[in-house]
Amino acid sequence: MARRPLAEPLPAPVFAVEAAYPEIAHWRNLVQAGDWTALSAILHGLTNPNDRAFAVTTVGDFPGSEILFREIADRNPDDSLARVLLAWRHILIGWEARTGARARHVSAGQFAVFHGHLRQAEQLLIDVCAREPENYLAWAARLPTAMGLELGQSEARRRYARLAEHQPSLLGAQRSLLQQLCPKWGGTWEAVQEFTRQCAGAAPPGSLTGVLIAEWHLERWLEFRSGSDGDQRGLAYLRQPEVHQEIVDAAAWSVLNPVFERRLGWVALHNTFAAAFSLIGDLPRAAPHFRAVGNLATRQPWAYFGDPAAAFERHRAAALAKG
DSSP states (O other): OOOOOOOOOOOOOBOOHHHHOTHHHHHHHHHHHTOHHHHHHHHHHOOSHHHHHHHHHHHTTSTTTHHHHHHHHHHOTTOHHHHHHHHHHHHHHHHHHHOSSOGGGSOHHHHHHHHHHHHHHHHHHHHHHHHOTTOHHHHHHHHHHHHHTTOOHHHHHHHHHHHHTTOTTOHHHHHHHHHHHSGGGTOOHHHHHHHHHHHHHHSOTTOGGGHHHHHHHHHHHHHHHTSTTHHHHHHHHHTSHHHHHHHHHHHHHTTTSTTOOOOTTHHHHHHHHHHHHHHHTOHHHHHHHHHHHTTBOOHHHHGGGSSHHHHHHHHHHHHHHHO
C-alpha cells in the first residue's frame, strides 16, 4: 500500500509589521535618513483616513524618530504633521514605560515617566487642535492621552465627538474609546456594548469597524479570565449563542464581505476574528481568517494566550485541519 504523502509543514508566524506592509521599511529608511520632505509627502498623500492614521502611529513607533520630528516641529511650528508625529512618539514611549500591567503592578517611577510623556504630547496636540479643529489625527492622539492621564469618561467622549465630526469611522480612535469605556478604565460593559454596536451599525459593508464587535467580546472574555474559574467562565461567555452569532455577523459584514479591501491594518482584523472563533471552538469559521493571513500574525490578540507564536501556530493548525 502506498504511503500518504506527509503534509507540508505550515510556515512559522511572522510578526514583523513590514512583512504585511512592505512600504513601512521605506518609511523607516526615510526617518533614518532624516528625509522629512519625502516622508511628509507620502503621509500627506495617503487619502484614506484609516490608512493615514495607521501610517502616523506606525511611523511614530520608530525608535529614535523623535529626533527628526522635534527638529522639524521646532524649525516650523506650523507643521502640524510633525507635531502630531512627535506627540505620538511621546505617547508610545510613555505607554512602553508604563507597560500593559494593571495599575497596582506599575511603579511610581514608571508612572512618572508615563505621565511626563503624555503631558508633553498633550501640549503639542492642544496647539494643533486649537489651530486646526478639523485635524482628526490630533484628536485621535488625544484619546490615549486622556485615558493615561485619567481625565475621565466625559472628556474622552468629548474628544471622540470632536473627531467624529470630521471622521466618524476612524478605527484607531474607535479602539481607543472602546478601551476607555471598559470597566478597567472607569467605564461599564453597557457603555462598551452601546458604543461598539453603534459604530458597527453605522458602518458600510466591508468596513474595518466590524472588528470592534470581536474586540469587545474578547475584552469581556479577558475580564472573566481574571476571576476564579476564569478560563471556564470566559469560554462560557464567548460560546453563548448570541455572542457567537454577533461575531459571525460582524465578520461577514466586514472582513469577509466581497467589497472588503486589504488596506493598511487589515492583517490585525483577520487575526482578531481567527482568535475569537478559535476560542469559541468554531474552527470552520476560524479557518478562512487563518487562510487570509497565511503566516502574517499580530501580537494582539495572540499575546492574550501566553506565547503569541505558539498560540497562533496551535490554533491555526487546529482550524485548518477542520476548515
